[in-house]
Amino acid sequence: MYLQLKARTGKTRVQQELSDREGVERGLSLVKSWIQDSRELLLNPTSDLDILTQELELITHRQNVDKLAEQQQSKYLDLYTILPSEISMQLAEVSLALGSIEDQRDIQKTRVIKEEFNSRIHDVSEKLKTVSTSLKEKATDIDQAKDERLCDELDGCGRNLAELEAAVQDFGRRNPLIARQLADAIAKLREIHHHTLRLAEYNTTWLKKADAHLDEYNEMFEFIVKWTDRARSLVKANIIWNSSSHLQEQIRMYQSVLRESRELHGDLEAMHEKVEILSETLQVEAMGQQVSELSRHTEELELSIRSRLHSLQDAEKDMERFESEVKALHVSLEQVQATLTSPELARLSLKEQLTQRQRLLVDMESFKQQVDAVQECQSALRVPEEVVTSLSICRTALNLQQEASQLQHTAIQQCNILQVGRAVVAPDGNKNTCLPATKHA
Incomplete structure (x- = not known):
């Protein structure tokens, strides 16, 4: 009876052991399957949500494996024996694999963060390039050159750089090597930003002077246009061949217009100078053509008036x-x-x-x-x-x-x-x- 009881007890324990081991293997199998899926996911990440989910599952699996190892250790310790090698090997393999997954996850996470930093740095760099190009390009008119959106974008770039510097500094506590690389890139961007700011300040200062030059140009242009209108009307009008006194009145009118034309030559030269100055940051082809047309038209009118005046003076004599x-x-x-x-x-x-x-x-x-x-x-x-x-x-x-x-x-x-x-x-x-x-x- 004793032997039979002992045999039945031993059989029960064996069955229980087999059942326990199957449970351990099932638990470890689930972890191994997750590890395989995670490796594929790490090789082909789809989104930040996958990485976050993976991190939560890793913690859960790590806790489950640690709990399972602790339970097995406690169980065999109560039996006054050591943990079976096959269970010990499987637990060790799974723990090692989880550690590898964790390392890969940290690498992947670091890579994603670095890529995010690089993307933000690239965005700021592109914005600075756009602003710098816009500042260097010659605008079609003074209002376009005064576009305040460029200053707003420069301010935005400055704020983004400050945020990046703070974020990289915080990131550097965990990844000093990568943080140094990022910090170098941000430092170069900071120099570009500073240079672009100086360029914007220079443009602002220049535009104030350009405004004055343009006002003077427009005043001279308006004066010359008024003169050409008067001169054109005079040239188109018929000469009234009458008494000498009437001819003298017309002569005085022509002489008056010619006296005013003396000022035009100086104004036209000054307008040419204004065009040269404004050409630094403005497209002045149209203005240059405008001055040339005015010069040509003024010269033609002046010649016509001189010819008519000569005829009037001869007739008056x-x-x-x-x-x-x-x-x-x-x-x-x-x-x-x-x-x-x-x-x-x-x-x-x-x-x-x-x-x-x-x-x-x-x-x-x-x-x-x-x-x-x-x-x-x-x-x-x-x-x-x-x-x-x-x-x-x-x-x-x-x-x-x-x-x-x-x-x-x-x-x-x-x-x-x-x-x-x-x-x-x-x-x-x-x-x-x-x-x-x-x-x-």
């Missing part, structure tokens, strides 16, 4: 001489007319009247010279031929010529009448008899 000759002829005619119609002349004797009229006829010989001078001046007028006939001074000259001819004719008739009258009166001896003025008309 001719017209002044012409008017002088016409006036002289008119004065002579008025004097003769006044003498011929004078009451005093009518009260003289026939002989004296005849003598006076004969003297006037001699004086009228100068009319021919005066009329010739008038005609010569009219022919020499440097005005368009189609305008001459419409000039009031020319009509006046023609009327005066006709009047001179008529006066001469009238004077001759009067002399003839007086001679006949004198011959009739002479036989009676009434040499001093005066004819009524009405009969001498």
Whole structure:
């Protein structure tokens, strides 16, 4: 009976041992399967969530294996025997594998953190490159050059660098070697950021000066445009070929515009200088072309105005001489007319009247010279031929010529009448008899 009981007890223990070992193997098998999956996951990580989940599962499996080893150690210690080698080997293998997974996880985690740092460093670097390129590029206008978004981006880069430096410093407590590499990259970025800040400050200072230069440029441009508008209107307007005084008024107008044009040359040179200064950071091709067009247009207008002024001055000289000759002829005619119609002349004797009229006829010989001078001046007028006939001074000259001819004719008739009258009166001896003025008309 004793032997049978002992045999049954031994069999129960064996079965229990086998059952326990199967439980240990199942537990270790689950861990081994997880280890295999984890190795594949570490080789092909998909997301940060996988790594976090893996870390939690690793801790759980590590705790389970440690608990299982502790239970087995305690169990065999109670049996006054050592842990079976096959169980000991399996526990050791699993623990070693878990340690390897943990190391790989730490490496992977470090790599991910490093990649994240590198990505953030790359982002800041690209932003700084973009800002630097924008600052160095020539803007199309002053408002574009003043784009405040660049300053905001620079400030953002500065904040990102400060955050990176703090994060790398904290990371360096666990990974000093990698942290030093990251710190070197950040230090280079900090230098680039500082250089870009100086460039932005220089641009800001320059833009303040550029604003003043541009204001001066626009003022000069506006002045020249106004002048060209006036000059163009003057050139397009028809010259009024009239009296010398009217021509003088037009001459003064042209001279005034030409005097103003002297300032334009200095302004155009100054505008060229402004374009050169602004070309440092602005695209000034359009401005340069604008100045060139203004220079060309101004020169053309100035030449046209000078040509017109020369024509006006020539016409004014001719017209002044012409008017002088016409006036002289008119004065002579008025004097003769006044003498011929004078009451005093009518009260003289026939002989004296005849003598006076004969003297006037001699004086009228100068009319021919005066009329010739008038005609010569009219022919020499440097005005368009189609305008001459419409000039009031020319009509006046023609009327005066006709009047001179008529006066001469009238004077001759009067002399003839007086001679006949004198011959009739002479036989009676009434040499001093005066004819009524009405009969001498």
